[in-house]
Amino acid sequence: MKKTSYIFLSVWCMYLAWAMTGCISKPKFSLSPDIDFDKIEVIRTTDQLGNPSDSISITIKFTDGDGDLGALSNNEGDNFFASIYLRRNGQFVKFEQPSSSLTFNGRFDDLSGGSTGPIQGTLQYSFPGIRVASYTELGIPKNDIWKFQIYIQDRAGNTSDTIFTDSVTVNID
DSSP, X not given: OHHHHHHHHHHHXXXXXXXXXXXXXXXXXXSSOEEEEEEEEEEEEEOTTSOEXXXXXXXXXXXXXXXXXXXXXXXXXXXXXXXXXXXXXXXXXXXXXXXXXXXXXXXXXXXXXXXXSOEEEEEEEEEEEEEHXXXXXXXXXXXEEEEXXXXXXXXXXXXXXXXEOOOEEESOO
16 A cells, blocks of 8 residues: 555655646747846956056846857957947047947857747956057047947847946056
8 A cells, every 4th residue: 555655655646746847937028139137347457568448347247038149250340339438527429439340249149049039147257458559549538438329230130228337447556
């Protein structure tokens, strides 16, 4: 009688486990990426020639309904877009880049991990070091205060909402 009870209990537990996993559905996110600001950091480093530079790292949280975030090959264009805003007279104004070759846009790799369907997670995007000499060439003063306007784009061309980072001080004495 005990053996029959254990078999019945085992079958019942397997059925409950199967039923419970069948009730868990994938989250439903928009097909357009959704992003939220997490943090921004400025790290003072030294380049290979000994010149001081600032490395800026921005972390965002994301969701995407079909999981097509990130580049699959080096042939794809930018998918991370950033505009700089400088604080002038107590207000932030968009930095007008003197050259179209100067950009903070870039590309991040595929975030799906090889799976299909909705994804969510955290993306950390770092800009290459900005040399102190470059600040001078661009007319950026010491201890300038910046923030970034950010959006991302998935492989289908859907763009996320646009967000602003917190402000940070760059080109510190």
